[in-house]
Amino acid sequence: MDAIVLGGGLMGAASAFFLARRGIRVTLIERNRVGTGATIASFGNIRRSGRYLPQLPLASRSLQLWGQAANLLGRDVEFRATGHLRFAFTEKAVNEMRTFAKAAKPWGLDLEELEPRDFKTRFPGLGSTAVAASFSPQDGSGNPRLIAPAFADAARRLGATIVEEAGVGAITKKAAGFEVTTSKSRHAAQVLLNAAGAWGARIAEQFGESVPIVAKGPQLGVTEPLSHRISPVVGVWGHDYGGGYLRQVERGNIVFGGGAERTDVSLETGYAKADPARLPRQLLSLLPILPALANLTVIRTWSGCEGYVGDGLPVMSPSATTPGLFHAFGFCGHGFQLGPGVGDVMAEMIATGKTDTPLDDFRVERFSGRQGSDWRSHTQNGAVG
Numbered sequence: 001m002d003a004i005v006l007g008g009g010l011m012g013a014a015s016a017f018f019l020a021r022r023g024i025r026v027t028l029i030e031r032n033r034v035g036t037g038a039t040i041a042s043f044g045n046i047r048r049s050g051r052y053l054p055q056l057p058l059a060s061r062s063l064q065l066w067g068q069a070a071n072l073l074g075r076d077v078e079f080r081a082t083g084h085l086r087f088a089f090t091e092k093a094v095n096e097m098r099t100f101a102k103a104a105k106p107w108g109l110d111l112e113e114l115e116p117r118d119f120k121t122r123f124p125g126l127g128s129t130a131v132a133a134s135f136s137p138q139d140g141s142g143n144p145r146l147i148a149p150a151f152a153d154a155a156r157r158l159g160a161t162i163v164e165e166a167g168v169g170a171i172t173k174k175a176a177g178f179e180v181t182t183s184k185s186r187h188a189a190q191v192l193l194n195a196a197g198a199w200g201a202r203i204a205e206q207f208g209e210s211v212p213i214v215a216k217g218p219q220l221g222v223t224e225p226l227s228h229r230i231s232p233v234v235g236v237w238g239h240d241y242g243g244g245y246l247r248q249v250e251r252g253n254i255v256f257g258g259g260a261e262r263t264d265v266s267l268e269t270g271y272a273k274a275d276p277a278r279l280p281r282q283l284l285s286l287l288p289i290l291p292a293l294a295n296l297t298v299i300r301t302w303s304g305c306e307g308y309v310g311d312g313l314p315v316m317s318p319s320a321t322t323p324g325l326f327h328a329f330g331f332c333g334h335g336f337q338l339g340p341g342v343g344d345v346m347a348e349m350i351a352t353g354k355t356d357t358p359l360d361d362f363r364v365e366r367f368s369g370r371q372g373s374d375w376r377s378h379t380q381n382g383a384v385g
């Protein structure tokens, strides 16, 4: 079997790697450089707390792969299981935390609940006015600059062809499969995986599949270094203080996000710009988590073009119109954690026509009004090989 993967973000690069590992001949086509879309802009949070519950099996599969990434990819991608600490500052947030923790347990996620005296001892200087916190020790962070190129390089070593800086022109479907013409070359394969991020709906549309998606830019920033003392990634429950989050990188800088509206992004340029006018509100929202921020200088802000689907869930499924076509796009601001799992599960679906990881809620046809075929039977009927 052979496959073309369109889009060299984390999803496309991880899919190319896992497809190649299954012996499938893969060509990954990226119109810019691998990993320079939403992926490189990411905060790097590898968190399961607060996720849509039916997504937890995929998130846990992905977490396992993050843990194996250095071995799988032959390179340190700076995955660190430092834990995810999440504060609740109000009773409402405490209730949300407890409701989530109880509901997540049967899905395999165990959250520790911490009282103020626990977190003040274990994590001094953080959340001093919070009334409770949760801690998920296996979660953590990874380096958004390293992960997609690491997957693409490892895929190349397994025989995949990586085509960069190649604008995609025509995509045609013939009886034998797909033909993709780029500014550099022409490629043909039985399978086409649409991993085009915020642009994924444009590809889907070409095959009669409509997905409501808007492009937005979450705003992040980084401070000058502080002597190192914060180990976990830190966030809040219930959007207390605007839902800010932060982590300290090993060199000491505090990277932060949340607490500010996402900016609008045009898909024509894909250019997502941080808005300086939103920075003061963002920093104010983070002070209850880390009061020491008041004395630090912000040295850079940035944003990235991410696709937000109408119902806040990604699209991950075979096409409902076109045998051999698969989609994995629209990760709504939380795809970094899922990336390795998405690559693995898409490769599994393409190669075997099935997976035990539940993905039903992410089917592309949920927006089309088309009677959604059961994707498992669709895959078995429609997938190539």
Ligand SMILES: Cc1cc2nc3c(=O)[nH]c(=O)nc-3n(C[C@H](O)[C@H](O)[C@H](O)COP(=O)(O)OP(=O)(O)OC[C@H]3O[C@@H](n4cnc5c(N)ncnc54)[C@H](O)[C@@H]3O)c2cc1C
Pocket: 006, 007, 008, 009, 010, 011, 012, 029, 030, 031, 032, 033, 034, 035, 036, 037, 038, 039, 040, 041, 042, 043, 044, 045, 046, 047, 166, 167, 168, 195, 196, 197, 198, 199, 200, 217, 218, 219, 220, 302, 303, 304, 305, 306, 328, 329, 330, 331, 332, 333, 334, 335, 336, 337, 338
């Ligand atoms: C600022 C920010 C912070 C974030 N923080 C987190 C976080 O902490 N934790 C988390 O889990 N998630 C986070 N996310 C979300 C996460 O980064 C994304 O969900 C994930 O990186 C999406 O990967 P992707 O491969 O789908 O998209 P992208 O990385 O955008 O890759 C898609 C690629 O497709 C290419 N492309 C598009 N059209 C075509 C075409 N026709 N032909 C060829 N190539 C094409 C693009 O050039 C792009 O490189 C964040 C996102 C942003 C923007």
